[in-house]
Amino acid sequence: MLALAWANLTHHKLRSGLSALAVGIGLMLMLVSRGLATGSISEVNQRMQSVAAELVVLPAQDNIIFTSGAPFRGLHERHLRDVADADGPLAAAVIPVFFGQVRLGGQQQRLFGIDPGQLEVFLSGRRVIAGRLFDRAVGFAARVDDGAPRPPDGDAAAYDAFLADGLELVIDERLQRVGRYRVGDTVQLMGQVFRIVGIVETGVAGRVLAPLQTLRLLTVAGEPHASMYFLKLRTGLDPAAAAERFQESLGDTARVELKTEYGRLLRESFASVNLYMTASSGVALATCFLFILLTMHTMVIERTREIGILKALGVTRLGLVRLSVCEALLISLGGVAIGITLAVAVRGLLGVLVPLLTVELTGGQLLAALGVGAVGGMLSALYPGYRAARLDPALALLHE
Amino acid sequence: MKAMTDEPMIDVRDLHHAYTHGGVTEPVLRGLDLCVRRGEFVVIMGPSGCGKTTLLNILGLMLAPTRAARVRVAGRETLGCGDAERTRLRREALGFVFQRFNLLPTISVARNVALPLRLRGAAADGVVPALLERMGLAAHAAKKPRQLSVGQQQRVALARAVVARPALLLADEPTGNLDSANADAVLTLLAGLHADGQTIVMITHNEQLAVRADRVLHMRDGRFVD
Numbered sequence: 001m002l003a004l005a006w007a008n009l010t011h012h013k014l015r016s017g018l019s020a021l022a023v024g025i026g027l028m029l030m031l032v033s034r035g036l037a038t039g040s041i042s043e044v045n046q047r048m049q050s051v052a053a054e055l056v057v058l059p060a061q062d063n064i065i066f067t068s069g070a071p072f073r074g075l076h077e078r079h080l081r082d083v084a085d086a087d088g089p090l091a092a093a094v095i096p097v098f099f100g101q102v103r104l105g106g107q108q109q110r111l112f113g114i115d116p117g118q119l120e121v122f123l124s125g126r127r128v129i130a131g132r133l134f135d136r137a138v139g140f141a142a143r144v145d146d147g148a149p150r151p152p153d154g155d156a157a158a159y160d161a162f163l164a165d166g167l168e169l170v171i172d173e174r175l176q177r178v179g180r181y182r183v184g185d186t187v188q189l190m191g192q193v194f195r196i197v198g199i200v201e202t203g204v205a206g207r208v209l210a211p212l213q214t215l216r217l218l219t220v221a222g223e224p225h226a227s228m229y230f231l232k233l234r235t236g237l238d239p240a241a242a243a244e245r246f247q248e249s250l251g252d253t254a255r256v257e258l259k260t261e262y263g264r265l266l267r268e269s270f271a272s273v274n275l276y277m278t279a280s281s282g283v284a285l286a287t288c289f290l291f292i293l294l295t296m297h298t299m300v301i302e303r304t305r306e307i308g309i310l311k312a313l314g315v316t317r318l319g320l321v322r323l324s325v326c327e328a329l330l331i332s333l334g335g336v337a338i339g340i341t342l343a344v345a346v347r348g349l350l351g352v353l354v355p356l357l358t359v360e361l362t363g364g365q366l367l368a369a370l371g372v373g374a375v376g377g378m379l380s381a382l383y384p385g386y387r388a389a390r391l392d393p394a395l396a397l398l399h400e
Numbered sequence: 401m402k403a404m405t406d407e408p409m410i411d412v413r414d415l416h417h418a419y420t421h422g423g424v425t426e427p428v429l430r431g432l433d434l435c436v437r438r439g440e441f442v443v444i445m446g447p448s449g450c451g452k453t454t455l456l457n458i459l460g461l462m463l464a465p466t467r468a469a470r471v472r473v474a475g476r477e478t479l480g481c482g483d484a485e486r487t488r489l490r491r492e493a494l495g496f497v498f499q500r501f502n503l504l505p506t507i508s509v510a511r512n513v514a515l516p517l518r519l520r521g522a523a524a525d526g527v528v529p530a531l532l533e534r535m536g537l538a539a540h541a542a543k544k545p546r547q548l549s550v551g552q553q554q555r556v557a558l559a560r561a562v563v564a565r566p567a568l569l570l571a572d573e574p575t576g577n578l579d580s581a582n583a584d585a586v587l588t589l590l591a592g593l594h595a596d597g598q599t600i601v602m603i604t605h606n607e608q609l610a611v612r613a614d615r616v617l618h619m620r621d622g623r624f625v626d
Binding site: 003004007008010011305306308309310311312313314315316317319392393394397 | 457460462463483484487488490491492494496498502503504505506507511515516519560
């Protein structure tokens with residue numbers, strides 16, 4: 001049966017090839033869109049896990065992907081520092097992060113505002129490859145934090161001088177490679193000219209770092225707002241129990257999660273986008289399988305006489321359905337091979353054109369593609385197979 | 401030559417068949433009786449539209465009669481048989497040769513011939529080459545049917561029909577599309593098979609071909625006539 005199915009398909013090479021290509025394109029869309037979603041989530045999560053902290057404090061809203069601005073006021077930070085037990089404060093370090101946006105490396109990047117004094121915890125041992133961290137900005141941060149008087153409005157020169165050593169950026173190596181940036185390059189951001197002063201190893205939570213105080217000064221008039229916090233716990237504390245304590249203390253104004261749960265939170269936040277992408281690729285895939293159905297149906301009509309011959313020779317109805325399924329499965333499996341090849345090629349192409357995107361193609365995803373191809377192919381063949389099985393052999397043999 | 405036996409290969413009584421098109425019923429077979437003994441070579445002749453092919457389709461279990469008292473084929477009463485049983489009988493007991501050859505165009509000559517054996521789950525390795533040799537087709541085993549002449553194609557069809565040694569060979573105008581030389585070659589092969597004991601029922605218009613048969617039946621208006 002397999003040999004006959006193969007012979008039938010190779011007899012119509014172009015049509016069979018186009019059907020397999022259609023399935024391949026559908027599967028490629030599915031693999032790439034899913035791979036983009038999981039790849040991005042996984043890459044962001046890995047970077048967030050690099051911070052030497054056990055807990056994260058996030059806005060109470062459900063979606064953490066679209067967190068922007070600074071929903072936390074300074075009160076929260078003080079509150080987090082004050083949560084204590086008999087042995088003292090639970091947090092060894094409260095690390096506020098202030099999110100901004102900057103266009104670098106050809107795409108929008110999340111800018112992480114970090115206190116220069118906490119960079120070591122934030123980098124967690126990752127090396128500085130070129131340049132330096134915000135050494136000079138420590139002075140700036142200190143000035144701001146100590147409430148040094150700001151220059152009067154209208155005195156642009158004095159204002160620039162006041163900000164000067166705060167307008168610094170540190171980027172990671174991947175972004176530096178993609179954008180071919182060098183230490184000393186300047187970037188326009190929030191109406192100011194920032195200078196790239198350092199490059200750190202890839203894997204840091206933020207690809208672009210700026211002094212926390214600078215971002216606060218430029219966006220919230222220096223108020224101690226934050227977008228989220230990392231909490232580094234005192235040695236020996238149980239993170240889950242500590243998280244509960246912080247949550248009780250903050251009430252419903254924020255949510256405290258284990259840092260290890262950040263990946264799950266990302267996936268949950270991405271669920272609606274994921275659903276949309278899955279639905280889109282599902283529709284594309286269904287269209288491709290309709291293409292197979294149409295191909296198989298056309299083949300049944302064209303081969304009515306041959307089906308009559310097979311029936312005359314004693315091929316059962318089930319045998320004819322099996323033949324149809326076999327042909328559709330061969331097309332689908334060809335489509336799976338094409339789809340995987342195309343997906344790998346697209347991943348490579350994206351790696352060149354948009355290097356900061358991560359497309360993850362796991363063994364599980366490839367197996368899922370195989371499963372979808374096999375099931376889709378089989379379903380597409382059932383109706384044409386049923387039609388073939390119901391043909392009257394005597395009438396089928398009269399078919400021109 | 402193997403002898404004929406009195407055991408009937410085909411035993412048909414009071415066979416009726418009618419086609420209905422657009423609410424109009426047209427009777428084609430009208431109370432036909434037929435008995436063919438095992439090993440017999442019967443030729444059925446008659447004008448176009450007299451019901452020959454309909455009869456052959458009923459004997460070949462590809463068409464259920466409108467009404468009949470008995471339709472025994474290869475020792476089995478087929479009236480009331482379901483599609484699965486009729487399909488099994490076609491596969492295991494019948495061989496067909498058609499006027500238009502009806503070879504599968506996508507597979508080779510050897511695979512076409514081997515198909516009935518494969519459908520029965522039997523090995524085709526030794527049988528098919530020997531049969532193709534006997535039919536003078538050994539050199540064409542790997543070719544596709546369209547690469548053969550019409551005479552060669554009909555010999556392939558004949559090889560496919562007999563490769564699984566069916567109890568009954570049904571041939572519908574097997575020489576209708578052939579020139580006299582090819583027709584004679586096919587008839588010679590059929591005669592050879594008959595000599596080996598093959599029961600054959602053949603439809604033809606050609607009186608000259610009928611002389612090789614044990615019995616010639618003439619049909620007119622859905623009945624046999626003397």
